[in-house]
Amino acid sequence: MALAAGEDALIEDFGLHIGRAMGWPPMAGRTSGVLMLSEKPLTLAELQEALDASKGSASEMTRLLIDNGVVERFKEPGSRQFVFRWRDDAWVGCLQHQVTVNRELLELAENAQVRGKHLPAEQRGRLRQMRDYYVFMTEQLEALLTEYTRLAKGER
Template sequence: MSQAAESVDAHDALVEEFGLHIGRAMGWPRMAGRAAGLLMLSEEPMTLAQLQDALDASKGSASEMTRLLIANGTVERYKEAGQRHYVYRWRNDAWAGCLQHVVTSTTRLRELAERAREQGAGMSAMQRDRLNEMREYYQFMVSRLEPLLSEYTATRESRTVQP
């Protein structure tokens, strides 16, 4: 087997592995994990039609998966100058984007927990305890995740600044 063929086989195997493991770990459909793997390994941005073809997916499915990846902070969609179609690419700061998504989602849940605690003031002791536990959990998580994101971002920036 030629080196080029081995490279293609390794690429395809990794895309499938991402589909299985990233999809499962993130609670995503397998197709989203495959799209993530494909875009991460792609050296060039890809159109929706290219993604659709490479994933053997419908246009709707490919579109839905790219929206999911964009929402999760790993992929960006943009239009290249002079081109008609949007393209998708793996963000240079995808892992920071992914962590930012977690921080944002967790912060929203903390805000929900705070509102729920206030609204539940007249509920039973058990219900208030559960609402308080929810609020404490999300306060704890946000207080740990925000510094983690800052540390990761600073570490990443220090690596990219050095020659």
Template sequence: MDDGPLVEDFGRRIGRAMGWPPIAGRLAGVLMLSPDPMTLSELQVRLGASKGSTSEMTRLLIANGTVERVKVPGVRQAGYVWRDDAWSGCLQHQLTQTEQLLELARTALEQGVDMPEAQQARLRDMYTYYDFMVRQLRCLLDEYRQLARG
């Protein structure tokens, strides 16, 4: 099967939706469809990208919870694989980011007590929004993990 068109579609769609460069979306597609771990060199060749760009994009996908670095027996280079729990990892990453923004909102609210009411209202709205999002993302993550266990 020629996965080239599908990988290109990943590059456009996931890249755009996640705010990633298209190469990160293509890398996600390559690793998701690969039956085996791939080394940085193999990914570089497959993507037609520089070593630096490929390395940077693997770090981005690792940080986003979808890819992991693994030891491949008999191979000196590390391998990269699509995580079996990639979608949980992705949702966990979103939750972690949102928790960080909730902490910012909490701090800003405390520091803004002497601001005019209009600014305090904006800070309260920010806090309310991120508090709501954290609670919802926690529920979604729990629900998805239960669903994924099947």
């Protein structure tokens, strides 16, 4: 897959900035850039070529991006091969991933608070703060997801 003029530099920017901001390896950022800019879904082999990456690396990066809600894997009608594409609702998917992560951490915090009732006051306070933080974050992210989903659908 040949990249258009200027896309190489843009994809490297994705690798550097998205990768760092999301805590991803630079290759995941580059993979997101390739898929976001691609005019069509790409096979794993096409991704490998575009990224100059091994099959294992390309596979691992697509799995990370799928888990983070921005890429989807599917088979096109009549094809036996899976392809990958940037989701049309990628930013909703990304926000949904953040909600899911915070819900999981809220569950951990709630369980830790119950299981830590026997701890000294200072440690119980830390567990309470952790729970309070994840209650706040989860509520806020859920509200953002509702609002952003509405905006993404063109509702005002």
